[in-house]
Amino acid sequence: MKQSEKRLLYFLLSLALLGAAVVCSDIYFDRRDELSGEKGNLETEWIEIEALFEEKEMWELRANWLDKNQPSFTNNETITQSIFDRVQSPSISGVTTSRLTLLPVDSSPYYIQAGVSLTAEGELGRIFRWLYDLTPPTAFRVARNIKLTPSPEDPEIINAKFELLRWYAPPAR
Amino acid sequence: MTRSYPEWVYLVNESGRHWHHLAEDSKQPSSGAEFRVPTRAVFGIRTNDLISIPQWISSKDSEIISEVISMETERLGIRESDGPGKTSDWKEIELNGSRTLIQSVSIPWAFSDLSEQETQFTDFVPQYSFYAAPDKAVVLWQEDTDWVAGYTRGKKWAHVQTLAKSSSPETLATELQLTLLELSARGIIDQVNRIVVWTPYDGALHEDLQNGMGLDVAFEDRPLPSTKNLPNWALEPHSISESRIAVSKQKKGTLLAVTGVLILALLVLAAIAHLWLLAQSNDQLRQKISKNRQTADRIESTVDRWHALGPAISPVRSPLDLFHQVSILLPEKGFRLTSFEIQNNRIIIIRGEGATMANALKIKGALENAPGLGEYLWEIPPPTTKGGLTNIVATGTYRFATNETE
Numbered sequence: 221m222k223q224s225e226k227r228l229l230y231f232l233l234s235l236a237l238l239g240a241a242v243v244c245s246d247i248y249f250d251r252r253d254e255l256s257g258e259k260g261n262l263e264t265e266w267i268e269i270e271a272l273f274e275e276k277e278m279w280e281l282r283a284n285w286l287d288k289n290q291p292s293f294t295n296n297e298t299i300t301q302s303i304f305d306r307v308q309s310p311s312i313s314g315v316t317t318s319r320l321t322l323l324p325v326d327s328s329p330y331y332i333q334a335g336v337s338l339t340a341e342g343e344l345g346r347i348f349r350w351l352y353d354l355t356p357p358t359a360f361r362v363a364r365n366i367k368l369t370p371s372p373e374d375p376e377i378i379n380a381k382f383e384l385l386r387w388y389a390p391p392a393r
Numbered sequence: 394m395t396r397s398y399p400e401w402v403y404l405v406n407e408s409g410r411h412w413h414h415l416a417e418d419s420k421q422p423s424s425g426a427e428f429r430v431p432t433r434a435v436f437g438i439r440t441n442d443l444i445s446i447p448q449w450i451s452s453k454d455s456e457i458i459s460e461v462i463s464m465e466t467e468r469l470g471i472r473e474s475d476g477p478g479k480t481s482d483w484k485e486i487e488l489n490g491s492r493t494l495i496q497s498v499s500i501p502w503a504f505s506d507l508s509e510q511e512t513q514f515t516d517f518v519p520q521y522s523f524y525a526a527p528d529k530a531v532v533l534w535q536e537d538t539d540w541v542a543g544y545t546r547g548k549k550w551a552h553v554q555t556l557a558k559s560s561s562p563e564t565l566a567t568e569l570q571l572t573l574l575e576l577s578a579r580g581i582i583d584q585v586n587r588i589v590v591w592t593p594y595d596g597a598l599h600e601d602l603q604n605g606m607g608l609d610v611a612f613e614d615r616p617l618p619s620t621k622n623l624p625n626w627a628l629e630p631h632s633i634s635e636s637r638i639a640v641s642k643q644k645k646g647t648l649l650a651v652t653g654v655l656i657l658a659l660l661v662l663a664a665i666a667h668l669w670l671l672a673q674s675n676d677q678l679r680q681k682i683s684k685n686r687q688t689a690d691r692i693e694s695t696v697d698r699w700h701a702l703g704p705a706i707s708p709v710r711s712p713l714d715l716f717h718q719v720s721i722l723l724p725e726k727g728f729r730l731t732s733f734e735i736q737n738n739r740i741i742i743i744r745g746e747g748a749t750m751a752n753a754l755k756i757k758g759a760l761e762n763a764p765g766l767g768e769y770l771w772e773i774p775p776p777t778t779k780g781g782l783t784n785i786v787a788t789g790t791y792r793f794a795t796n797e798t799e
Binding site (some may be wrong): 246276279 | 544590654667668670675679681682686689695696697698701702704707713716733735736737
């Protein structure tokens with residue numbers, strides 16, 4: 221083999237080696253980035269799990285409390301009738317309700333909602349007493365979209381317009 | 394310090410080139426089925442391939458002598474710079490006060506019997522140097538068919554020369570006589586006692602030399618070559634130096650290439666190991682997550698459920714508590730709440746009237762800094778004045794996502 225042929229061969233071999241090195245390094249860096257990204261995601265996921273585990277006991281207690289206290293869903297008629305009845309005749313004197321409108325039954329993964337829209341009228345203290353009675357934590361009732369305004373005729377009287385909702389536990393899947 | 398030489402030397406005698414083993418004092422044929430050519434040897438430079446120049450130089454400093462020799466050889470057309478080899482060297486014969494008698498030897502052309510040799514020649518030594526010089530004599534011997542004459546000063550070689558191709562035994566005496574006259578005139582040879590001939594006895598030659606030179610003639614066996622008193626010659630033909638440099642370069646190139654390939658291989662291995670370790674680490678983490686996933690999902694579901702039911706079970710987000718948190722911020726006099734509204738359990742809208750601008754602004758600051766309303770982000774435009782009263786509207790938005798916003 222001539223010297224020039226040898227040189228050409230070495231040059232081509234070097235080029236091939238260089239090409240292989242570039243391709244291999246490209247593959248390596250792609251794979252490394254992929255694995256590093258995956259590692260980052262897994263670590264984040266594990267940190268989230270660890271954070272959850274730190275409060276595991278508290279959340280188990282809360283889960284048990286919810287299971288025990290959240291009212292169970294029976295059927296649409298019963299639950300809508302029940303909430304309507306609850307606000308039709310307020311248990312506190314001096315509070316009157318009007319414009320009662322049933323809301324359609326709604327559901328989410330964590331509750332089935334029955335609700336009624338209404339306006340209550342009375343002194344501020346009485347209105348609040350009544351609302352407190354309606355929404356203890358164990359009742360799973362919520363006063364939503366509440367708007368309190370003084371009555372135009374008598375500033376001592378408050379008009380409270382709101383939706384009273386009750387959240388029932390969905391049937392077990 | 395004595396220099397060590399390979400055991401083999403490549404010499405030339407009247408029969409031609411031959412290998413000689415120094416330790417065993419034996420000659421070997423230069424070719425033959427049984428003989429294996431030595432891998433390393435000393436090359437004996439035939440006298441016909443060298444130029445000997447004896448001369449007196451007015452210095453004893455070896456650097457100056459080297460400079461003078463270099464100039465002399467350049468003048469003769471022998472240039473060291475023609476290649477990487479060393480084509481001239483000199484040896485001191487005698488020091489006379491401030492003058493030094495030296496013999497310089499140059500090898501200006503390529504050696505014909507060096508090509509196609511498989512042997513690596515480590516040293517290049519003038520052939521005659523292997524033989525002890527007879528005391529104060531003219532020595533005659535044959536290399537192939539060439540007659541060679543050597544002249545000694547004391548027991549040191551002072552000059553050697555190949556005699557003319559046309560020389561016959563009859564004309565040898567004349568040629569020797571002329572050279573001897575020149576050497577004597579230049580003070581290089583001061584005394585010659587005899588002529589030594591290293592060839593088988595030849596009566597005619599004996600007679601011619603004795604008659605022509607007027608000196609005793611002795612036919613003797615050529616002594617055995619030896620490196621015992623061999624001067625340390627530093628001669629190397631350009632071609633040998635070039636090939637040595639080429640081999641060295643090739644070795645370096647090969648070493649560099651092998652090192653490069655090894656480094657690449659190591660890098661590849663390291664990269665594979667790194668990827669494997671990363672993959673292993675991810676697998677372990679994935680297994681750990683998978684093992685705890687079910688419990689974590691259960692807790693997460695409870696968290697979501699708790700937050701979804703938050704407005705019903707958390708007093709902090711109850712409308713009544715929020716109204717309480719707002720009402721405790723109101724001043725006893727000079728401000729009236731005209732409307733309190735909560736939309737979708739996350740937006741609080743407060744409207745009020747202040748007797749003075751200062752009263753309205755006080756409420757603004759109180760809402761933004763109230764600890765009980767810290768989870769709400771307040772947007773309060775500048776109060777406006779109407780009918781002598783200052784109206785203010787404040788909108789607080791719950792900072793976190795809620796079931797409604799999701």
